[in-house]
Amino acid sequence: MIDIDRLIGKTLKRAEELGASEVELHVVEEKSVSIYATSKGIEGIKKGTIVTADVRVSIGKKVTVQGCVVSSENDVLNLVEKAVSIARVVPEDPNWVSLPRNCGYTTTFDLVDDKVKVFDIDMLTSIVKEALRLPPQVDRRASANEVVVDTGVIRKWIANNYSVNPVSYEKTSFSFVVEVKASEEGFESSYYRYYNAPTLKEFDLEAMVRDAVNIAVATLKAKPIETGRYNVVFMPTVFAAILRALLVPAVRADQVQKNRSPLARKLFTKVLSENITVIDDGSAPNMIGSAPFDDEGVPTKRKTVIDKGVLLTYLYDTYTAYIDNQESTGNAIRPGLGSPPIPSATNIIVIPGTKSVEDIVKDVRDVLVVYATIGEWLSNPVNGNLGATVTNAIYYRNGEPIQPVKGVAISGNIYRLLNEDFEELSKEVELAGNMLVPAVCVRNVAIAGEKSG
Amino acid sequence: MEYLVDLAEKILNEALNRGAQDAIVRVQEKVYESIVFDNGILRVCSISRVSGLGLTVFVGGSVGYSYASIVDRDSIPKIVDEAITVAKALEYGSEKRLVCEEVKGARGSYRTEFKVNPFDVDLETKVKLVSNLNNESMKKEGIVSAFTRYGCEIDRKYIVSSFYSKVQVEVVAIGLSHLAVARYGDIVERVGDQKTFIGGYEFIEKFDWSSFVNEINDLAYKASQASTITPGVYQAVVDNELVGLLLHEAFGHASEGDAVYSDLSVLKGRLGQVVASEKVTIVDDGMVSGGYPVPFDDDGIEKKVTYIVKNGVLVGYLNSIVTAKKLGQIPTGNARAQDITFNTIVRQTNFYMLPGDAKVEELFEGIDYGVYLKGRGAGGGQVNPALGTFTFGVGPSYIIRKGEIGELVRSVIVSGNILEVLKNVDMVANDLNVSTSVFGGCGKMGQMVRVGDGGPHIRVKKLVVGTR
Structure with missing residues (x-):
């Protein structure tokens, strides 16, 4: 794994050596697990991690941003070199003043859910199976034809030459979509509900499915x-x-x-x-x-x-x-x-x-x-x-x-x-x-x- | 990317050794150069690179997918483990193969030919081109805002699979887009358009971008002086820039095998039925001129020409190796993924209507009061294939009176029903046009892929027309 804090230090130093007036590094690591199901059952599951980086540099009023998916530390250092070389040749932006000089934190609540963070596949599949099971019980004319659960853990770091230390945070995300189809006498209708938030705190599976079923059925004809x-x-x-x-x-x-x-x-x-x-x-x-x-x-x-x-x-x-x-x-x-x-x-x-x-x-x-x-x-x-x-x-x-x-x-x-x-x-x-x-x-x-x- | 290609076969073998019945390894690197001038100021000048490796495994009756951007020899077991572990977690326990038995992976390569490598052209030349076009636009009468963008994408893929696929693809797409916002009195209107070529910088050098941008500026200013159309049902002539968007939304998505399989398409169970007028024939073609080249899909299957509608009759769906098995059909090479962070789903490639024999001017004859719907400035569309309801934006268009093209109207949208709209096509012209875009594409389940679409001018007996 890449040591992000060390990389940030090296990046800022490298930009300075190359002659950048200002430099900013934005790094995001995103881990995710996603499950996709149709009325026939769970169709597939995916899991992965991706790290991306953006470098913004200015030389006087010449500014550029370069970005890449990170496969090694060198990718980021190369990005800085590319950013500085491009910043030298682009026209000046008359509106450019400065990178932010007031990086910091606001207190936040309910940004991380430990239940989401652990990527418990059994818990996630049970949510999907429940979403598939419920619609016909609410109304026999209804079925869940598509259910998607997507969970993620995002870690973000931002540093610029004005900040003593990088700012960073961790955040989870839980996204759920259910598409319900209703059929009767040759008429068909569908309606979907979704939930997308950092935690499961306000996630009410049964209420969402019930709502989706009721509207799909009510709009059948x-x-x-x-x-x-x-x-x-x-x-x-x-x-x-x-x-x-x-x-x-x-x-x-x-x-x-x-x-x-x-x-x-x-x-x-x-x-x-x-x-x-x-x-x-x-x-x-x-x-x-x-x-x-x-x-x-x-x-x-x-x-x-x-x-x-x-x-x-x-x-x-x-x-x-x-x-x-x-x-x-x-x-x-x-x-x-x-x-x-x-x-x-x-x-x-x-x-x-x-x-x-x-x-x-x-x-x-x-x-x-x-x-x-x-x-x-x-x-x-x-x-x-x-x-x-x-x-x-x-x-x-x-x-x-x-x-x-x-x-x-x-x-x-x-x-x-x-x-x-x-x-x-x-x-x-x-x-x-x-x-x-x-x-x-x-x-x-x-x-x-x-x-x- | 070379080191990832070296690792791909090792990962494939490791996956098969560790219990996968079938496996696909996809290595991808996308490089995108973007230069944007917004109201005379350079806002973007970047070359971004996205690369990594994705592994699909079919095991125990389920599908697992894992991906990573940081890949080396030491991480092979982890990538394989993740895919197999998540697949096994579903515990289907079936030994039934999930891909069709007769699946035959493709072997071959495709590379876009070009004379001038866009990345060899010095940055100042490209910046100057975009800067001039943007700054000149800002001087035009009525133009209050202009956004001009150069884009070039090189998409390299290498795919190997347990069913003997071994394909390499490199597509180079290049183009320019322009958005003009015009004001006339209190009315503000916008028109945006783009032009994309598959090839090198020679296309940028040859094309008359000044006229292209000026036409957009003029249209925006004229649109700001035009009235809006009265919402209602109209007889319509659809131009050969807009018809592709209509087909993509009205029919393309509903013909995708995953929507059919999951009972979310109104086209399910209608093979062999009349779904359009007999003048309508629609194909999905990976390699049509003007479109986005898809010689092989992202599961390593050759993409051939697929007939969806033949003389008004529904004759096929678009399929991946997985949906083909589920639907008892053959794969059509339509499994595609945005990048390595996604597994493939069924997508269109270049979806278009074959031309008829009418001359364009003949389509207007006999229309007492209707609308000539134009593609420039259309902006996209959306469909709910389960309901059969679709919509798409339309550029500034013209009222048709007694067979003649009349005044310009602005802010048009169209709504319709999949099972009705193509039955109402009563004339098809002979002027086929297929195009693609390096600035956008088709979105589905959070994934965006490049597509092409098109067709000739068509005449539709009735369309619901609204404003926006």
Whole structure:
């Protein structure tokens, strides 16, 4: 095995010898075990370890990042040499000021689960087998057609020439997906639920499977509804996907600075309904985006991004913070090997409302409740236009289910839907990846369905 | 990578000696060069390298996979142990072979021919090309943001298996992508496109990138001045850039053997049934011109041309050696993995519709009111093959009135049903186009692989069209 602490020391020294003004090393070791099953049983299991490294160097205002999968200590030293040689020839970045000078830690909770860390294959297979066993017991029309359990242990080290010691942390991850299929009289439907968090603390297998079965069965005879404008409840996982596609890019400082955000020049103005408060929290307990520091070593923190509809801050890494004369908000994320950090969301939390989904559906009278969509990521963050296709929905009238719906395209602009067309947030919240959000009810959603518009 | 190739056969033999019924060893090294200018400033100039070794073992009726980036002679027992131990932990206890009996591994090699090695071209030349295109874009009327990227990938693989596979593949893909954001009044719109070649830097030198980038800038600015389409159901002509995306989402995923086997495809049990109009024939072809070369799959099986739909009838699925056995079919060479951190799953290679005999202009004749859906700026798609519902983005498109192409409309998406959409194809043109991308690909179960897709212009009687 490679001695990472020794390697960090050698790397920083080598960069200095080669003439780098600044150097940063980011090393990640990721161990994982994954099990995949279909309705026929467990199909396969994989286990492995991969170590990656990124080196960022500057020579004056010339900056570059180089990355590689590490097979030996020499790979990292070669990476430094390559980084310095490339930094010599690239054009200057007029916006470059400095690597972070404030690396450190924020106290975090529920980042490591010892049960996940030990990779107990028996425990993992029993989870998979239980997920395969339960659906027909909940409803004879249902079966689990795909179950995936993925567990990981991530160790991360970051050091730069301004830090006395490298910062490091260990984190576990547990991800579970169950796709349930329902069949009856030639009709078929499917619905999936997932859990992704550092620990098993909030993992409730039975509740997830039950929920997936109920929705798959309830949407069995789904078909398109007529083209028109509808009141819509986006259930939490759908609302999370919409926020991920449209709001998160819009509050990224780099997108704002590059004229790719409709929220540019909107700080301290009302951009959403006063009922909506959005928090980015990089140290929230048991959320997958949490860590003691971000991907350039800056301590994470909790910040209110939108307070009662008013935009209070963008999300910054060190580079974009210097441009706006701000401090990093601890939101540096590395999108891939050899890429410079970008500012993006850690965990997004939307403060819930006070009514239950059931009461909202009753009170709104005519409403389409959307449980799942595909293609919401095709939405356009530069103008906030939402576009998605419904796969699981139920049309309710006076609180009664009238018709399950699928195959319709939904459209609208989130800055209208979550402002003048906003109706309500539910009191129930759900963990959807790095988001903890309620359901949202909005009016006036354009739906392309059965007939021409 | 050479030392990993040396170790591959040793690992294979060790796995078989330690009880694996079958085994596959995959060694891979991917090198990716990326140069990005964003609003006039260099943001990325990197060469990243991903390498390692993966081992699949079939033992006791189950499949185990282990991988590592740090591999040497001393770590061979650990890698083999991990794969066999995790497979045995499933305790199926069956001695039944999991790969089909008649499986025949391929032996051979493929290497992309090129005249100019992209990594021999000095960095300043490449940086200057991207810088100029990006900076010129920022000067164009209406353009408020521009993101220009050069990408080059060399993907080297070496695969050996217990069923005599021994293949070496080296694919070089190179290209340039550009995203322009335009503003007209309060309306902001974006258009992105890319062009990829399989080959060396000579393709970069020959291509007119200035026109390519300018066309994207112009389209973005025109789109920002266009209105949005009214959501609804339209008669449509789909261009030969977009048709591949439609086929990939609407049919490709549902034809993948693992989805069929696990009862998550609406195409299950429909072999021999009419699933499209008789004008429709669809193939998956590893080596079509314009596509991404897949001469052998990642299990070391030769990838041949696979017919999925012939004259409207479903005639086949895409299979790996494992799904072929489960479905009682033959392997089609479609087992692929993103990199060594993943075991293979069934994927498309280059999925496209064969051309018909109509001229493109004939497709517009007789359309009273419809839409001409364009691929430039489309952005991708998604499908739920179990439900049969798919969607994909569309670039700025045109309204068709009384057979004539009318005004531009922006922000279009399409939704549809797998079992209906291809039955509604009533005309197929003769202008086949297949393309690939070094900037993206197809995502499935957390894995991204390079694919190609395409077809000719087609006419569809009705499509659900929405906005975004």
